[in-house]
Amino acid sequence: MREELKARVAALIAKLASGGRDDETLEELLGDLARWQAQRVPPYARVVAAAERRGSGPPGLPTDVWRHVRVAGHPVSDDVALFRTSGTTSGLRGAHPLRDLSLYDLAAEAAARYALFADVDRMHLVVLAPHPSEAPDSSLSYMLGRFEAWFGTHVDWVFPVDGRLPEVLSQATDPVALLGTSFAFVHAEDQLDRTFVLPAGSRVMQTGGFKGKSREVEPDVLRAAISTRYGVPESSVVAEYGMTELSSQLYETTLRGDEHRRLWVPGWVRARVVDPETLAEVPDGERGILRLDDAANLDSVCAVQTSDLAVRRGEAIALLGRAPGAVPRGCSLAVEEAIR
Amino acid sequence: MSATEAVLRDALAELAVAGEILRARERASIADSLAEAWEQIADPERALGGLAREQIPATSQCTLPMVAWGLSSTLGNVREELAEMARRMQPPAGTIASPARLGVLILAGNVFTACVQSISVALLSRVPTFVKASSSDDTLPRLFIEALSRVDPELATACFVLGMPRGTAGLEATVLHHAQVVAAFGSDATLASIRSRIGPNTAFVGHGHGLGLGFVSADADVSTAARAFALDVAAYDQRGCMSPHAIACEHGVDADGFASALAEALAAISRDLPRGRLPTDVAAAQLQWRGVAVARGELVEGSSFAVSSEGSVAPRVSPGWRNVMVFEVVDERAFCASASAFGPHLKSVGVAGETQGIRRSLSAGVAPRVCHAGTMQTPGLLAYADGWPPWQGWRRFITD
Numbered sequence: 001m002r003e004e005l006k007a008r009v010a011a012l013i014a015k016l017a018s019g020g021r022d023d024e025t026l027e028e029l030l031g032d033l034a035r036w037q038a039q040r041v042p043p044y045a046r047v048v049a050a051a052e053r054r055g056s057g058p059p060g061l062p063t064d065v066w067r068h069v070r071v072a073g074h075p076v077s078d079d080v081a082l083f084r085t086s087g088t089t090s091g092l093r094g095a096h097p098l099r100d101l102s103l104y105d106l107a108a109e110a111a112a113r114y115a116l117f118a119d120v121d122r123m124h125l126v127v128l129a130p131h132p133s134e135a136p137d138s139s140l141s142y143m144l145g146r147f148e149a150w151f152g153t154h155v156d157w158v159f160p161v162d163g164r165l166p167e168v169l170s171q172a173t174d175p176v177a178l179l180g181t182s183f184a185f186v187h188a189e190d191q192l193d194r195t196f197v198l199p200a201g202s203r204v205m206q207t208g209g210f211k212g213k214s215r216e217v218e219p220d221v222l223r224a225a226i227s228t229r230y231g232v233p234e235s236s237v238v239a240e241y242g243m244t245e246l247s248s249q250l251y252e253t254t255l256r257g258d259e260h261r262r263l264w265v266p267g268w269v270r271a272r273v274v275d276p277e278t279l280a281e282v283p284d285g286e287r288g289i290l291r292l293d294d295a296a297n298l299d300s301v302c303a304v305q306t307s308d309l310a311v312r313r314g315e316a317i318a319l320l321g322r323a324p325g326a327v328p329r330g331c332s333l334a335v336e337e338a339i340r
Numbered sequence: 341m342s343a344t345e346a347v348l349r350d351a352l353a354e355l356a357v358a359g360e361i362l363r364a365r366e367r368a369s370i371a372d373s374l375a376e377a378w379e380q381i382a383d384p385e386r387a388l389g390g391l392a393r394e395q396i397p398a399t400s401q402c403t404l405p406m407v408a409w410g411l412s413s414t415l416g417n418v419r420e421e422l423a424e425m426a427r428r429m430q431p432p433a434g435t436i437a438s439p440a441r442l443g444v445l446i447l448a449g450n451v452f453t454a455c456v457q458s459i460s461v462a463l464l465s466r467v468p469t470f471v472k473a474s475s476s477d478d479t480l481p482r483l484f485i486e487a488l489s490r491v492d493p494e495l496a497t498a499c500f501v502l503g504m505p506r507g508t509a510g511l512e513a514t515v516l517h518h519a520q521v522v523a524a525f526g527s528d529a530t531l532a533s534i535r536s537r538i539g540p541n542t543a544f545v546g547h548g549h550g551l552g553l554g555f556v557s558a559d560a561d562v563s564t565a566a567r568a569f570a571l572d573v574a575a576y577d578q579r580g581c582m583s584p585h586a587i588a589c590e591h592g593v594d595a596d597g598f599a600s601a602l603a604e605a606l607a608a609i610s611r612d613l614p615r616g617r618l619p620t621d622v623a624a625a626q627l628q629w630r631g632v633a634v635a636r637g638e639l640v641e642g643s644s645f646a647v648s649s650e651g652s653v654a655p656r657v658s659p660g661w662r663n664v665m666v667f668e669v670v671d672e673r674a675f676c677a678s679a680s681a682f683g684p685h686l687k688s689v690g691v692a693g694e695t696q697g698i699r700r701s702l703s704a705g706v707a708p709r710v711c712h713a714g715t716m717q718t719p720g721l722l723a724y725a726d727g728w729p730p731w732q733g734w735r736r737f738i739t740d
Binding site: 061067275287289309 | 618620621623624625626627628629630631632634635636639641
């Protein structure tokens with residue numbers, strides 16, 4: 001059964017790698033995956049059973065669950081990778097065990113090719129993130145490490161951001177893809193005392209929020225700062241949305257001419273914006289929280305319920321930030337800080 | 341009244357004048373006037389009592405029955421409690437009180453009645469006080485000043501309430517600069533920010549993030565305990581810093597049975613004290629919290645509450661709004677070990693059973709209020725907070 005499902009997922013990714021959707025196939029596949037996973041992944045089985053008792057369909061597995069229990073249908077001994085979240089303020093880190101990275105690779109390569117590297121085969125990559133050897137449990141580092149093989153002519157890993165960055169960028173004669181976490185870019189803003197004019201065709205990918213970090217910068221502000229700092233048009237600054245709990249990534253598609261800041265949802269992913277109380281999908285344009293069903297999550301759970309506030313805009317998603325949860329109201333708890 | 345430099349300057353000038361008058365007042369007479377003012381709000385038949393019930397639900401996010409409960413449970417014995425507070429605040433023998441020139445009280449918006457104790461303490465300390473309330477929830481302090489103006493206009497001039505929106509740190513700094521004592525309720529980040537902006541000789545009392553835990557001893561009656569804790573959870577929709585987030589069952593108590601009884605009790609209490617409307621961000625957090633409960637334990641969900649039973653695991657912080665966890669511990673000592681892990685954030689422990697053992701077993705540095713189940717949210721005006729008496733920082737004396 002696993003091999004059959006895996007083959008179907010791989011085929012769907014291959015079919016939709018250059019865009020487009022086949023929602024009928026995706027729905028059927030996600031349904032089969034969810035049923036199969038509910039039989040194999042104990043915490044998901046419990047969540048599904050509870051939903052059935054309430055008369056509702058298979059829910060997404062809340063991301064917090066990944067911080068408290070193992071979410072996998074296979075034993076630890078079969079793990080080939082264990083990606084961990086970078087940590088929220090609670091210090092509890094979510095974990096995504098993977099038995100097989102081939103679907104992850106297929107999905108990551110296809111999405112990045114579509115949104116970031118559609119116009120080039122390979123280019124000079126400058127990465128503001130730890131090398132995979134330094135962060136073996138970071139899915140981002142893993143992905144960027146794979147970018148080297150898929151898209152790189154050569155790669156400069158500059159992390160932590162230091163004096164090497166201006167050196168590398170000022171010597172660039174060919175277009176550069178500057179890839180890193182939002183926080184690394186903020187840190188670079190603090191460090192750099194000069195601006196650059198990167199060669200035409202250069203681009204920037206920024207990813208991630210500011211979980212557990214001491215500084216937050218609004219996305220628009222950071223994007224403008226990046227554009228100014230590195231001398232690339234804002235349309236060449238692309239946000240990537242990835243989560244440790246997912247095997248696929250969502251990207252903005254401004255490099256492909258999209259004028260709006262919204263996330264393209266790959267055809268092997270279903271994105272729904274749901275009401276956090278009823279879990280019912282909310283209409284286009286209404287605020288809710290994002291649920292993602294990622295067919296490439298084969299050996300864990302494909303249905304992931306995030307806390308990210310979002311609105312649907314047609315087939316794309318616009319993120320509104322993370323629902324802060326039981327925000328500290330007055331002297332009441334800061335949910336996470338209290339257990340630090 | 342909106343917050344501007346001019347408004348603040350005028351307020352500070354008025355408070356300076358009022359301070360002279362206040363320092364000449366007898367503490368007992370202040371207590372009488374405060375009691376009379378609070379009683380006007382406590383009484384739904386009086387104009388300000390009616391206004392309180394009309395306005396507070398909108399600003400506090402609590403339902404009207406919850407607001408009425410909060411007012412009556414907090415102000416029910418206000419006259420006796422304030423008289424006792426005035427008595428306890430007398431200077432020690434051989435000392436002379438030397439009230440601060442200006443106090444600043446920074447309120448939070450989570451429990452609307454929290455201002456009753458702090459404003460009363462400030463004025464009983466004879467310190468003219470600037471009260472900064474959340475602009476979205478300054479109703480009760482405003483109504484109190486209105487009541488006090490009717491009862492004792494002179495005393496009312498010694499307390500200035502202003503709702504200040506976020507992003508007015510500059511204005512806040514103006515006030516903090518003049519303060520000799522600052523008491524603040526808020527997030528840990530807020531407190532750190534305030535602390536960094538006050539002078540080195542200004543007394544600072546901060547009440548940061550907090551939560552409560554519960555303990556059901558082996559010899560407790562489960563049904564009684566469940567009913568008592570249901571009130572603790574439902575009160576102020578579990579948004580208080582003393583609200584129980586998790587309740588431990590000692591070995592010998594059927595934890596699943598207790599969780600079921602607690603769910604039943606919460607369903608019952610929700611009929612009399614319905615929960616307020618859930619904000620979206622809390623709903624998102626609730627979904628995550630409940631998901632974890634289902635994934636590793638049992639969850640009983642009602643329309644406006646949930647009780648999880650998660651076995652022998654560490655207590656987990658809840659998003660509030662009537663989501664509570666039940667877990668198992670071997671004994672009091674084990675409970676105290678896990679409770680003490682919350683450090684200074686642990687503000688309250690409710691006990692179904694004897695409280696003495698818990699008090700003795702908590703670690704050094706942890707100073708919650710340890711009380712009987714069912715009273716976690718009704719501490720009374722004389723209750724200590726964070727191990728300190730309510731007048732901590734507000735009283736100063738000239739000694740030999």
